Amino acid sequence: MKRLTPILLLMLTALTLHAEDGYRLWLRYDRLADDAARATYAAAVGRIELASPAAATSPTLAAAQQELTAGLLGLLGVTPEIRIVQTTGPVSQAPDGYQLHSSTPGTVLIGADSDLGVLYGAFALLRRIQTGQSLSALNVTSAPRVQRRILDHWDNLNGFIERGYAGFSLWKWFELPEVRDPRYCDYARACASLGLNGAALTNVNANALVLTPHYLAKVAALADEFRPYGIRVYLTARFSAPIEIGGLKTADPLDPAVAAWWRAKTDEIYRLIPDFGGYLVKANSEGQPGPQDYHRTHADGANLLADAVAPHGGIVLWRAFVYAAENTVDRVKQAYHEFTPLDGKFRDNVVVQIKNGPLDFMPREPFSPLFGAMPRTRLALELQITQEYLGCAIQLAYLAPLWKEVLDADTFAAGPGSTVARVTDGTLRHHDLSVIAGVANTGSDRNWTGHPLAQANWYAFGRLAWDHTLTAAAIADEWTKMTFGHDATTVATVSHLLLGSRETVVNYSMPLGLHHIMAEGHHYGPGPWVTHARADWSSNYYHQADAAGLGAARSANGSNAVGNYAPELAAVWGNPDTCPENLLLWFHHVSWDHKMRSGRPLWDELCLRYQQGVDEVRAMQREWDTLAGHLDTERFTHVQSLLRRQAQDAVIWRDACLLYFQTFSKRPLPAGVEPPAHDLEYYKSIKLRYVPGHPSDY
């Protein structure tokens, strides 16, 4: 045997085989590289006092202690002395708020009015170190602005997640209750680190089986796993459950036997789960059963369940996402139409849960007018963390800017400053019960969210649920530092990519107020040509393209959906000359020659906006590529490949939509817009099968 040249040693980074699997999320406690900073922090946290009224150990305080011990050992290499002490009076404005205080050098006090508040404070202290904030003269208080901060999981009992793009359900129903996946605890930790305190475990398209004793034992096991971290479980209640699993002939909410059944079922649940949060209900929408099946109102249905949970302190989250085939009202007016007459008719423990927009989680919508129209009803804001209409877990879309748009939107319902945020947190109407919900983007993928950067959306939802005054930029910066470390280039680049990403998706998919022109069913990619026997499942119901122009006529000379808003808004939005251009085609059918603020006609502006979206994805690719060597190969390569796919998808969106709209506009593509590679028929022929999260393929 003859010797040949030696092989060069492989890069040492390749040796840490697949350590960066993303499982740890933002709870990464790797040793800080900066020796001086580490020493300073270590000196500051030599002793930690956990102060609560009970001042006795509890599973929640043990969790706080465990997190601090692990976190500080990892970050700083030290093991502080941790003591439990007693508070002498109220610490915070809200039960689970916390105080971080360093009156004595070397000692940090984490005080709260509940053990859960202490746990939140422990995570906050770790976050300060992870993000490089000073601990000197520490004196911080923080309290959640919304009481119930809930993740809604659209998980079926067979493991499929409707609109889930990161694998399948985290809840392993078959193994439960005996087998308890360690992941349950890590899920709860991650949620608690953000201040989330609820999880609705099951799909709003509900299955009554989860309310049977066989499954309730499993739910109770999950509740046990979550309890130390302050996560209460909620279940979706199928309205027809009294028939399906109760043996009754009716589910009529005014039938005494039905009410008795729900009371008994609810009592049974609370015996197993004393801190059960309550029911989440989708009724009389998209085929789900509901009180209207018995000619009763949503209030009748919600109050039925509310009376059952009330003795236990439970609540009912009744969704306002309702529409029906037989309803001929403009789809974006239907919830308003059905719910505003019921204002004041719901029990105090009912919260009407409203999607951020009047349609359905589009890349951009105006806020739902219901937020300004039900002063005597507790209203919850429902956001979608999973990217049903923003590219699944393939495309990068940091959603905090979208959510901030909604939260900061002014309903003018009680004068200027009546923001959706203040409606949601209850301060506007002085409600004593407040809820914010996010449809989760979690799944069984090792990194939880499929796209590594989609973890930022889970994070951002949790942080905004705690404090809606945080900015999208501050949250992005925080998350990036916690997730990728302190390399300045990485932090700046990732934050920059995140912040622009949602608008980029808007640009290449539904710019200028376009909406609901996606592919049918799975909702991935373009489908402006989709037609359906049901008008409001057809794209042209929404884009209304014709030879004259484009856009939905919803001003006073159309459906007058704009009339559902306060006069201050209706006046601005109802006029195409004053309507913000990013909502123009939502409210107005506009001539192809309509002069835009750029001076260009609508058609040219539309084309250039689609092109801009494509250009922006390509720029994102180039920007990401500059990070080579700045972070681990695994996440670098994964995001790189996802951006490559996104760039292809963006081109398809642009070409398909422009070719389709061109059949109406009859105008050429303006200079600067790349000509499509295929004809319209090609794009119409793309039939994707087995897109994740699409119920019909399972």
Next chain:
Amino acid sequence: MKRLTPILLLMLTALTLHAEDGYRLWLRYDRLADDAARATYAAAVGRIELASPAAATSPTLAAAQQELTAGLLGLLGVTPEIRIVQTTGPVSQAPDGYQLHSSTPGTVLIGADSDLGVLYGAFALLRRIQTGQSLSALNVTSAPRVQRRILDHWDNLNGFIERGYAGFSLWKWFELPEVRDPRYCDYARACASLGLNGAALTNVNANALVLTPHYLAKVAALADEFRPYGIRVYLTARFSAPIEIGGLKTADPLDPAVAAWWRAKTDEIYRLIPDFGGYLVKANSEGQPGPQDYHRTHADGANLLADAVAPHGGIVLWRAFVYAAENTVDRVKQAYHEFTPLDGKFRDNVVVQIKNGPLDFMPREPFSPLFGAMPRTRLALELQITQEYLGCAIQLAYLAPLWKEVLDADTFAAGPGSTVARVTDGTLRHHDLSVIAGVANTGSDRNWTGHPLAQANWYAFGRLAWDHTLTAAAIADEWTKMTFGHDATTVATVSHLLLGSRETVVNYSMPLGLHHIMAEGHHYGPGPWVTHARADWSSNYYHQADAAGLGAARSANGSNAVGNYAPELAAVWGNPDTCPENLLLWFHHVSWDHKMRSGRPLWDELCLRYQQGVDEVRAMQREWDTLAGHLDTERFTHVQSLLRRQAQDAVIWRDACLLYFQTFSKRPLPAGVEPPAHDLEYYKSIKLRYVPGHPSDY
């Protein structure tokens, strides 16, 4: 604020938060604790020579080098010099065999006749260190006994795995080909570490869509990821694909247009995947289309595809698992009945793939008589790694003893010593093509196999595929050391638990030759009462319980299935007095009073055997509990909870079966058998829904 007592420090083990997620499988390269051993090994591997005929770097040699570098750095803390050298002549009996040789102290030569052989040798060297074997005067050669060592994945394109109990498919079809999950590479590494060299990616209940260009691009991406590790991809071919995606009117195998379609399709595949392995086909079985739809034979169908792949060196794996509703032959005779007349009629590149038993992967079956009955046909052995009938990924069942039973079984087809192993490896009939296949138990769960100890089944299948002469005990010892380290108590205990576990499952579910008495559809738990319009889907078709006795009459005075075996076996098995008791009720309908070797009547023996199974699971629990503190909390707790569930399940099996059979035997439970907690109706009323892996629930 008042100081209270300090909390005790948590155990340090709790601080390594969830590091033991099982993702690394047996490829764990943690630093050896024994300093002296480490130094000895480090001295032995200071230089490593990778010797192959090409003696040039390649992706496969790079993989070998990367594995050695990472492994030795991890295990020993050293980075050896690695050189590529040239072999001067053949090293091994088989192309991918390897030699490990240390002629010079401090230097290990890994020689092979192919780069893949070198990779296998690299894994073998690491395994020797992981399992504590000496490297001094190293001179080892090893070669695979079977050429094609394949994992069959029953994965659907929507991610669902039929009979998969460890999450969903590893193949993320929607993201492919752009996005390549790092897990693809880790899958290939794990397979290659065992010598596996093929993966059939799709369910045998096939979907023609995978043969369309859109999916073939995705398959090619997987093939690219696997190629450095020597894993070739195979696809399941839906026999009606020429109609479904080809636009033809027929799939008749003798139709020239059909043959042309398959040739063109196959050429297309090989253009994308030059090393494509070939097709795996389930035809005319359980509703799958096949050549019999056109009154052609299995040979006609197989040869059609064989001719298409032959020019590219591909093969066809044609499954012998065939049965049909209209067939009135004893179900366990059907494959024999259909296939033996075709012996000699298959092309040379067709391999008939036979499940180990004549029925369907039961906890215990005799071997399939086809292994002794088709001398002129290449025969593959198909084993089931996933535990369809042995408790999903809930119950512990180490399957190497089952597989060894089959491999070592003597068909007597060419005289004594004509084992199934020798039929499979081709030595008995001097065939030049040999295949062994295992239905994979892998899925998207973080630990790959759901049950942490079920990783041992993947491992054992791979090791036996390479060398069927290895013992189940040696493999268990190897796997345990690699997976749990060298703590003597842990190794002894885990190995002991593994080795007894399959017989325990037999005892509490289907002892004494009972079979096919499981619950309908999902197959989890007992269902001796299951009746179906189709006789051979009913349990009593198999157990034949009546007032007189129990067991299937398959001797000469029954269906004479025993006549499918060699006279040497038929004589022994055909007589209840000589038939091994563990197959008694497979071949004989026996009186309840039949005197067993223990001296007890059958009824008492049966009852005590079920009780024994329950007792054994409880003993397993106690034995596992002795490991507290010997291994990480995460795996310890997980297995503990799984055993708890298994103990409950075993009781249900025992009670349900004994109460059911008691309705025929009319005899009391003998002393030593615990009385059932419920009546028979209770057990019959258990209706599990959403059991993983069950197609009807998806």
